[in-house]
Amino acid sequence: MDEGGALRIGPQSAGALPGPVCYGRGGIIPTVTDANFVAGRLDATHFLGGRGDIRPNVAAARAALAALGKPLGLSPEAAALGVLQVANAIMARAVRRVSIERGHDPREYVLVPFGGAGPLHACELADALGIRRVMVPPSPGVLSALGLLLADMASDHVQSLLISADALLHDDAPLRQTLAAVRAHVETRLAAQGIRNPSWQAWLDMRYRGQSYELSVPLALPYESGQVAQVVRAFHEMHQHRYGYAMPQEAVEVVAVRVRSVGHIPRPALPRLPAATEPVETALVGRQPVWFTHEAPHEARLYARARLQVGHQFQGPAVVVQFDSTVVVPPAWHAHVDEWGMLWLERQTG
Numbered sequence: 001m002d003e004g005g006a007l008r009i010g011p012q013s014a015g016a017l018p019g020p021v022c023y024g025r026g027g028i029i030p031t032v033t034d035a036n037f038v039a040g041r042l043d044a045t046h047f048l049g050g051r052g053d054i055r056p057n058v059a060a061a062r063a064a065l066a067a068l069g070k071p072l073g074l075s076p077e078a079a080a081l082g083v084l085q086v087a088n089a090i091m092a093r094a095v096r097r098v099s100i101e102r103g104h105d106p107r108e109y110v111l112v113p114f115g116g117a118g119p120l121h122a123c124e125l126a127d128a129l130g131i132r133r134v135m136v137p138p139s140p141g142v143l144s145a146l147g148l149l150l151a152d153m154a155s156d157h158v159q160s161l162l163i164s165a166d167a168l169l170h171d172d173a174p175l176r177q178t179l180a181a182v183r184a185h186v187e188t189r190l191a192a193q194g195i196r197n198p199s200w201q202a203w204l205d206m207r208y209r210g211q212s213y214e215l216s217v218p219l220a221l222p223y224e225s226g227q228v229a230q231v232v233r234a235f236h237e238m239h240q241h242r243y244g245y246a247m248p249q250e251a252v253e254v255v256a257v258r259v260r261s262v263g264h265i266p267r268p269a270l271p272r273l274p275a276a277t278e279p280v281e282t283a284l285v286g287r288q289p290v291w292f293t294h295e296a297p298h299e300a301r302l303y304a305r306a307r308l309q310v311g312h313q314f315q316g317p318a319v320v321v322q323f324d325s326t327v328v329v330p331p332a333w334h335a336h337v338d339e340w341g342m343l344w345l346e347r348q349t350g
Helices: 032-038 058-072 076-098 118-129 140-150 165-170 173-192 227-243
Strands: 133-136 153-164 199-208 215-219 252-263 284-290 298-304 313-315 318-322 325-329 333-337 343-347
Touching: 032 058, 032 076, 058 076, 076 118, 118 133, 118 325, 118 343, 140 325, 153 165, 153 173, 165 173, 165 227, 165 252, 173 199, 173 252, 199 227, 215 227, 284 318, 325 333, 325 343
Parallel strands: 298 318
Antiparallel strands: 133 343, 153 252, 199 215, 199 252, 284 298, 313 333, 318 325, 333 343
């Protein structure tokens, strides 16, 4: 609680040590993780697949949230819901900043949650943004690590080259020499990493003379004579689009040359999974009360993600447990597994 009595989350983090109160490692301030346990969205029995070293103390988390909610007359569960609502609002605001504020309508997209906690909040976050479909990867907790292993190896290099565009129009040798020198340097470094035949991209950082900021204008490769005039025209157009005006009569300067090399990494083919041979009930591992509103908890079914098969489907409220994450399926949401092992969550109409 802040000085005005409002509930605040962050920007500080409890981290792994001391961590949430329920970890029993010295944490005394309730966290979003504590709130998820008290709201029944995390299950202590199946936390970390039930095989981890941490045995969450839900009673300690409830006591911490009781203390948090007492000044406001809130029960531990109501305080937990308040924490989760604030957390969801913060995440929704961040998504709006990179979508709506950049001209993209999130309702036209599918939400893909990742990380251990992402699928806990995905459906409520989707509700806040008007998104009707959520796709949970098979291993959301390690999705970023998988992406790192499969990502192409890109390397960016910048070389200063302060020269007027008019000078390059008369003699582009400085540009040719700079491109050749940067490429030779980069190829040597890439070869040392075992990368052969990378792809290349280049840009010129350009500005009107007297400006203190630049625009990076694409330069086609391989470079050929006559491109400088094309790039100057592209700079005027980009300036018009970005800032609402252009000054074709003003002198244009090149400030730097940017080169990006991309070493392409072979990607494994994802296998299609066979259709289910058993009913979805075989994935059921329990039931527990889960709080979605302040009125009363819902009895939610607990499913083991590892036992879900292609074609399995079920209605919320439900919780899907796995070693690296937990998926919360609220009421009015429906879940099904596709042939790639993706867990699709869809908001039901009506």
